[in-house]
Amino acid sequence: xxxxxxxxxxxxxxxxxxxxxxxxxxxxxxxxxxxxxxxxxxxxxxxxxxxxxxxxxxxxxxxxxxxxxxxxxxxxxxxxxxxxxxxxxxxxxxxxxxxxxxxxxxxxxxxxxxxxxxxxxxxxxxxxxxxxxxxxxxxxxxxxxxxxxxxxxxxxxxxxxxxxxxxxxxxxxxxxxxxxxxxxxxxxxxxxxxxxxxxxxxxxxxxxxxxxxxxxxxxxxxxxxxxxxxxxxxxxxxxxxxxxxx
Numbered sequence: 001x002x003x004x005x006x007x008x009x010x011x012x013x014x015x016x017x018x019x020x021x022x023x024x025x026x027x028x029x030x031x032x033x034x035x036x037x038x039x040x041x042x043x044x045x046x047x048x049x050x051x052x053x054x055x056x057x058x059x060x061x062x063x064x065x066x067x068x069x070x071x072x073x074x075x076x077x078x079x080x081x082x083x084x085x086x087x088x089x090x091x092x093x094x095x096x097x098x099x100x101x102x103x104x105x106x107x108x109x110x111x112x113x114x115x116x117x118x119x120x121x122x123x124x125x126x127x128x129x130x131x132x133x134x135x136x137x138x139x140x141x142x143x144x145x146x147x148x149x150x151x152x153x154x155x156x157x158x159x160x161x162x163x164x165x166x167x168x169x170x171x172x173x174x175x176x177x178x179x180x181x182x183x184x185x186x187x188x189x190x191x192x193x194x195x196x197x198x199x200x201x202x203x204x205x206x207x208x209x210x211x212x213x214x215x216x217x218x219x220x221x222x223x224x225x226x227x228x229x230x231x232x233x234x235x236x237x238x239x240x241x242x243x244x245x246x
Contacts, residue, residue, distance in 0.1 A: 024103030027197040031096040069094030084198035089171035099160040101152040111144035113185040122177040176201040
């Protein structure tokens with residue numbers, strides 16, 4: 001039995017009321033199709049069965065695949081590092097979420113409690129309401145950055161989890177924006193935290209229209225990303241993208 005676990009994401013629809021967000025906690029960066037160094041040793045060591053492997057008729061396919069994707073970024077016009085998650089038709093996306101803590105105190109998150117708790121349109125017009133999700137049948141799986149717990153000191157940003165999402169072929173590819181809501185608890189369960197992050201259905205075959213990839217808040221000089229050398233590389237790669245596209 002492999003010593004790893006998968007946290008199945010909750011399938012939840014918006015109730016029309018915004019979640020009560022936790023002040024000082026924000027998903028500031030999403031790394032799309034991250035490398036093994038980006039996801040850290042725990043996630044990099046996880047494997048899942050390859051659905052295309054056939055032991056009776058060997059076809060060159062491996063028996064198991066890694067859980068973090070191709071490790072090469074997105075091979076189209078989309079940014080490999082951005083402030084939002086992507087929903088891409090006929091694709092399984094692999095997105096690494098980095099959480100910033102400016103609460104004034106260090107927090108330690110129980111890795112087993114991280115869930116996708118809801119989704120809703122970013123802008124919804126009563127006369128022409130959006131569906132609550134770009135793909136209600138999409139399957140989401142969350143892999144926490146560490147198996148047990150994740151500590152985020154005040155004034156730091158740390159990789160929190162990888163989420164994989166299988167999007168159907170019939171996904172409406174017209175540009176739209178949604179909000180994903182995630183919840184998790186501190187070790188001991190005394191506090192439940194709620195954070196939101198944008199989910200973008202990008203324009204197909206063209207620029208996303210988002211301009212520079214930097215978050216409006218950017219990276220304050222006092223903010224440090226903790227974890228592995230791979231996370232430090234994320235900062236460098238993001239800055240290079242900002243310089244190239246700003």
